[in-house]
Amino acid sequence: MAWAGVLVLALGVVRTARADAQPAPSSPAPPAAPTARRATDLVGPANWDRYFPFRLGDSWTYNWRTSGPLAGQGTPVRTRMFDGTSFIGDAVGYKLVSDDGAYHLYTYERGTLAIHSSSEAGRLFYYDPPVIVAWPDMRQGEPRVVTQPDAARTWTTTFLGLQAIEVPLGRFPEALVVSVEMRGPDFTSSATHYFAPDVGLVAYRYELRDAGSQQVQLDVSADLALARLAGITLTRLEDVATLRAAAASVVAEDRDLRDTLKRALARRYTWDAAFRGFKGEAQLVEAGRPAVRGSFTVGPDLSVKVEAPDAASRAALANEISSFVTLRKDVPFDLAYADTTFVKSATKPDGVLVVTAPNDPLGTTYAIRDGRIVEVSRSLGRVSYLARDRSTVPTDDGRDLTLEYDLIYRSTADGAEIAVERTRDSYTKLGGYWVPVSRRIERSAPGQAQTTRELVIANVAAP
Secondary structure, three states: OOOHHHHHHHOOOOOOOOOOOOOOOOOOOOOOOOOOOOHHHHHOHHHHHHHOOOOOOOEEEEEEEEEOOOOOOOOOOOEEEEEEEEEEOOEEEEEEEEOOOOEEEEEEEOOEEEEEEEEEOOEEEEEEEEEEEEOOOOOOOOEEEEEEHHHOEEEEEEEEEEEEEEEOOEEEEEEEEEEEEEEOOOEEEEEEEEEEOOOEEEEEEEEEEEOOOOOEEEEEEEEEEEEEEOOEEEOOOOHHHHHHHHHHOOOOOOHHHHHHHHHHHHOEOOEOOOOOOEEEEEEEEEOOOOOEEEEEEEOOOOOEEEEOOOHHHHHHHHHHHHHHHHHHEOOOHHHHOOOOOOEEEEEOOOOOEEEEOOOOOOOOEEEEEOOEEEEEEEEEOOEEEEEEEEEEEEOOOOOEEEEEEEEEEEEOOOOOEEEEEEEEEEEEEEOOEEEEEEEEEEEEOOOOOOEEEEEEEEEEEOO
16 A cells, blocks of 8 residues: 555554544644743753653553544554664664554654654565654754655654643643654645653644545544653653652762773774775675675765665665664763763672663663673663673774674563574774674574574775
């Protein structure tokens, strides 16, 4: 169905399955009285975070109604949850999952909220470039346009300002309103998002029209009824105060411990600001599947561009190459962890220091031995993983480049081992920088035959 990819993205935060006989939701109130606050006061990264809570396990339940020829049949899906992560280039993507398995993958980096891919009814969609929902220097009334040549679609995002809105959960006096307009060869759409501080998306309006006749094919109106955020259930507006009080709690930090972790992370080999990128040809071979081939360029900004026969091949190669880029990116510690508190969890008998970040939504834990990070563990919703170095080599400047490591996946419910991936990487020197030329991953899981995945990079050169 030609409209499926349009609908998947447009309903990225609220998805409906049929027009149900439910009470009509409350309508947005008229715009709030003008305030003295500037747009930059609202959308700077330090404040924008409040409108986009990204915590694993958070969930939102909406009341809604749908109408139009494309309003499907079946039981409506009302609740969506952040339940997993995935690396996208050098960023962490957050997966918003509905209770029927559909999902949407977002990134939120330096104040920019973007959607990269989605899955609906077993079909996977990629958005290249990603569709931008919000960005840190956005100004009221100024649009941002993203064009997707492969799909011949143009997406225009506009920050409309502040409005008061009333939903079943309560009345929010200062909701940020963002519209996303789509123009394509088959359909056009208009989506309006209402974001409230500390809560996230509280209301959503969507309309899909036939591009030729301009007849409405689907109309959606969704309003937040309840939410569970940071382990706190919100059923009325007063509960938001409890949520804010919990978020304001501060854990005491040992500054010496912070400096120890900073020095240990600085030993990881990264590319500096003078790195100009590289290009090459790549082949990905996975057991039981045809080989995937293409060419790629990693830019000075560490963006990854892939040329391959189809979207699935481009996505597969981009994901593999991006995993190298993620590890080599130089991120200033004081910038990346400005709002992170670190505490000592334990000191093991062999002298390994275990450091945790109590407020980290990924539950990240670091293990430090002799001034080096030897293990990192994170929680990805129902699954956690432990990354353990097996082999490193010193670089010319005294840092460490990891060549072999294991990833151990476990269930967060009972700790049972789900799978183990053993990875072996190799690098070559290009203009004074180490760049990747191969990766081999051997995956084993209880009761399953071992599988392999191998990426080979050839003709490495400066871009």
